[in-house]
Amino acid sequence: MGDASNEKVIQLLEEQLAYTKEQNKNLTKQIEVLTEQIRQLTKALYGSKSEKSKYQIPDGQGSLFEDDPSFNEPEQTEEQSIEKVSYTVTRKKRNKKRNDSFHEDIExxxxxxxxANLACDCCRGEMVEFSSTLIREEAKFIPASLKRVQHFEHVYECKTDRR
Known part of the structure; x- marks a missing residue:
């Protein structure tokens, strides 16, 4: 009985050794892949800065999982199986002036x-208005109403002949 039980123990130990060696081999390969990824990422992060880096793929994104065979097959998700349709809407640009925000129906x-002084500086005669100019417009908010305020400046001239 001693020889048969020893043989079983030896066989179990050999199987366990083979499994451990295979597991060690897989873990070593995974460590190599991760070390290479760390090297690439460190170089990309701290290396020379250029828009045309040799570590970038044309779309600007490098793959972290290129060397790992478990990531070679794409995962199918529910979102990927739904067809997506996108539309581009082009809106006409309208050149809006600063005071175009006032509507015509505002009071x-x-x-x-x-x-203050309507007397002419040179002859002391009374000046007569000949034009007015809109100086500025402003919005004046009164609760529950909006009013458009227009400021006019009046210009006067002397009608006395200066000759």
Missing amino acids: IEEIHHHP
Whole structure:
């Protein structure tokens, strides 16, 4: 009985040794792949910076799992089996001016600015208005209403002949 049990133990030990050697071989290969990936990533991170790096694929993304055979076959997901349709919408660009945000139906409040002194500096005669100019527009928000405020500047001239 001693020889038969010893033979079984030896056979079990040999099988375990073969399994351990195979496992060691696989782990060594995996370590080599990971070490190469670390080397490539370290070089990409700390190496010379160039847009045309030899470690980049044309689309700009390198594969981390190229050398690992378990990642060679693509995984099929539910999202990949659904057909995707995309549309491109081209909108006409509209050149919008600064004050185009005012709508035509907004109430307009006008504020007129007249000079304080209507006497002519040279002859002391009374000046007469000959034009007005819109200086600026501003939005004035009053709760529950919006008003358009227009400022006009009035220009006066002397009608006295200066000759």
